[in-house]
Amino acid sequence: MSSAERTRETRERILVAACEVIAEVGFEKIRMRMVAEHAGVSTALLHYHFENRERLFAEAMTHSFAHTGTELERDADSVPAAVILARILHSLLPTDPELRQDWRLWQELWVRALRDDAARTLAVDLYDQLHAWVSQALTRGIDAGEFADCDVHATSTTLLSLCDGFGIRLMLGDPRVTVDSALAVIWGTAARALGIPPEFPAL
CATH class of the missing domain: 1.10.357.10 (Tetracycline Repressor, domain 2)
Structure with missing residues (x-):
């Protein structure tokens, strides 16, 4: 898998996780750490792709x-x-x-x-x-x-x-x-x- 493909796969996984977590707990309660854990990535990697909530x-x-x-x-x-x-x-x-x-x-x-x-x-x-x-x-x-x-x-x-x-x-x-x-x-x-x-x- 190329670097670009890995990047797309990681972003896809994060976005799917974000949809699930936001739907479950609501935007006001969501924390970036919660999405990172649900996506199986580090908080640092999450912030690399998405700067804020x-x-x-x-x-x-x-x-x-x-x-x-x-x-x-x-x-x-x-x-x-x-x-x-x-x-x-x-x-x-x-x-x-x-x-x-x-x-x-x-x-x-x-x-x-x-x-x-x-x-x-x-x-x-x-x-x-x-x-x-x-x-x-x-x-x-x-x-x-x-x-x-x-x-x-x-x-x-x-x-x-x-x-x-x-x-x-x-x-x-x-x-x-x-x-x-x-x-x-x-x-x-x-x-x-x-x-x-x-x-x-x-x-």
Whole structure:
């Protein structure tokens, strides 16, 4: 393994560890030593790659986000646009342990964004990327004739807002909301706007 490959592997291991630790204990309680121990590296090596907690947090959020984006691109050229859209909407809810961890990271980011300009800028930038994912899926379906024409920007914003609202209630364990009931409402909203069947597609 080359030096560059070792460096990438070390950074990856640190970022995965940071996501796990931040999700478990919260940003305010996290210490660099905790992440170093979880990643199996020295504190000095951790500081070599990430100068402080704020930088580590920002890159951990971006890493988590990029990983989700990579998964969403799987087979993107060989499946219907409705399936791509369904994958995106499914990934925007805490539907499995990994996505629940992502949601805990988002919640930490929201809290920090209320008090910190850098965190607020990061949150807005990540939301812009989420909006782009949804918008691209809608545009693809419209261009392919799978979806009826619609206001792509407004529809994307509505779907993201529904995912946020239901996601919060799912994270809180609201007994009146399940993943299936949330997806039914979200997909029903998409179906009405796009002229597609109301049944959530198989992923």
